[in-house]
Amino acid sequence: MVQAKPHPQELTEELKNLTVSESEQIIQFNHPEKYRTSQWYTGHGEITASGNGRSFEISATYTLKGEVKLVDGVFEPDNPTLAEVYSSRGRCVAIVDQTVDELYGDALRRYFEFHEIPLKLFACRAWESDKTPETVHRILAFLGKDGCDVSRNEPVLVVGGGVLSDVAGLACSLQHRRTPYIMVGTTVVAAIDAGPSPRTCTNGSQFKNSIGAYHPPVLTLVDRSFFRTLATGHVRNGMAEIIKMAVTDDPILFELMEEYGPRLVDTHFATIDADEELGKIADEVIYRALFSYMKHEGTNMFETYQDRPHAYGHTWSPRFEPAAKLMHGHSVTVGMAFGASLAVEMGWLGTQERDRIINLCRSLGLSVYHPILSDIDLMLEGQKNMRRKRGEGGLWAPLPTGIGACDYAQEVSSGLLQTAIEKHKQLCSSFPNGGGGKEMYLSDLGLE
Template sequence: MVQAKPHPAAATEQLHSISPSESEQVIQFQHSEQYRTSEWYTGDGQITASGDNRSFTVSATYTLKAEVKLVKGVFERSNPTLAQVYSRRRRCVAIVDQTVAELYGEALHGYFQHYEIPLELLICRAWEIDKTPETVHRLLKFLGKDGCDVSRNEPVLVVGGGVLSDVAGLACALHHRRTPYIMVGTTVVAAIDAGPSPRTCTNGTQFKNSLGVYHPPVLTLVDRTFFRTLATGHVRNGMAEMIKMAITDDAVLFEQLEHHGERLLETHFATLSEDVDLAQIADEVIYRALFSYMKHEGTNMFETYQDRPHAYGHTWSPRFEPAAKLLHGHAVTIGMAFGASLAVEMGWLQPADRDRIVALCQRLGLSVYHPILEDINLMLEGQKNMQRKRGDGGLWAPLPTGIGRCDYAHDVSPTLLQAAIDSHRQFCSTLPNQGQGQEMYLRDLGLE
């Protein structure tokens, strides 16, 4: 007689405890590795039965593994990073920004041909005006049954700037409810901020970025050689987000930007120069900015916790940025400089540190003032919107308390806000060009 093998348990159950009442049962449920199908996503949980056979509660935890890597020449044949991911899947499904496809399409095709990996490509125009649910639908069609029929564990390759990472990340989140993607950010913003970010989104009818889900790429490849072809205004724009990370979290990064920021801007992060030392500094600056960002944002998956240094410069600006048609980076630096004046007004920051913050932004041609700040009703409205967005518990505006550190203002009264606006206006009236930067409007870079 052949004895049947015992069926492997689908999951291990552990009766954890009986508490607090005698009848309550807590069961820890751990799924068996043998049935696991995703390289990146795992989960387990706990189920607590009340014991009356009428109700129970479930709490589940999951892990998302997200790797971020600096690489050089991602489409160079000598670089096996992407081939290692896609050759065993026998194809690569990719969504690529239209401008990037024009500039790097040949290299992209050449790379996959070299490794004999079929490439299924969608070229997507990804301007700010394309950040719509319609674009997300188009991407979903490409990923779905009518298109490439991407399986739920097949990582989609996304190559482009922050607009594409937001909409394509969202499409991946919706396809099969969660499909992994690999992000190659080709702008400074996408490389150090939007690209690895867990926040994917599209614009809603009234608010920017209002529809979305938390879905970080499983792998972010940061290759600064793409910055070579960027407009200098876009490089400057991305540096605003780096300054934000430096002020609130990393004093060393701040000093590096003080010393090397202008050269990094001029040379598009050492891609327009042969200077080997500068190339090393460029990598170091990018790494520090990324690490700081992901330390706080990558581990705070649902933005449940509002101790978020990287929201600095983003409290009032979402209201005044579209109203003044500012480029995002300039709106952020205006918000940061204003926040520094507010912090001085509150006694949190020494005036000398505010001056350093403003001087760094100005040296890189970033704005620190716009007269729209004087519209107190708009500023109060922005504050109210932000309070709702951050969860109604408070404003939680990150404000610097020194270089490389910050704290969070729970409330900012209308009187305090007005006093900070007045003192910031007065301070900026003495600055060259009253604190306005270079190419500060959307139309300057053709993004309107």
């Protein structure tokens, strides 16, 4: 008979931190703190031996610690936030959106000079069409051995919009298999959604964001003063991600958006021609949107749970957004407005609440209808893909059940989909531009 080896119990003599349950053959392994090298990532695990000397099960639990902070003037020399992170590390390795570098690069360089911290900076063009594996490779070349040779515990600074946060976040997840990064989101989308998100990615050939990894930043800094230079169309675009949290999770945020949303777009979140009072509202809107989003997304690391209200407006749109070349925010509001009509059709939502949702989107100049919705084959294909992506159990499409609440639709038959699309089209046909919004199409040359 072959002797089983090594038996888990034999290990206890060598390793002091093991505890053994003899009956179940479970070993819990807690790595001693003195060996820890990462400030943000910890892990421990459990090994359960079958007892036959031929198999065992491992379950590992790890913690990713992250923080999200609203800050004012992140590149103002007297703001200590970044200096506190980088001065002890002796340098800062940064990836910066090329446009942001043109606008804020001098301020950023002055900041690090003032604090006497050497800076290695890669200005990366980050248009939607750059959201490709090639861009990820270019960033990896900058981070890797022939570039800055970052250490696996060195937090890379990423400064830019949602495109950059997605591709640079993915590059960081690949470098040394996991290198931490600090995100400074310079667009509304990056500040309240893509920036703190654990979902990093590039686009696949047909579907947006289909190749990626879960790798949240260890620190997200949100400084709305960047929105001053943002094209108004991009400010509006970012409002879609705030509306989705307001509709599905936070009725107070919804009311704030109804009352102040248009002024927040016009003043770029109180950074142009606005008083202090509106500044406080802007901060509250940003904080509420972030908190609501991260409460659901930040605690559900691998999207294994499908109670994901923030997927509202994102069930059919990943398929029709690239096909119609819509701005992300407009495609999400088309998806949300259609979702509200579908929810009415299913008896989940009243027409008054549907109209409040659609009116809020329209009051900000966001689209609520696009003719591509009538391409039923495309819609069904998007639905099929989403079902596969979210995990065979169902479609899990979040749909509103009121203002600040939602539930998840598992089945949307082809007949129901067609009826809801037809009714939504009729509803929107009386709106100017058939429900189309302002500056709704993507232009990689910018909206300006």
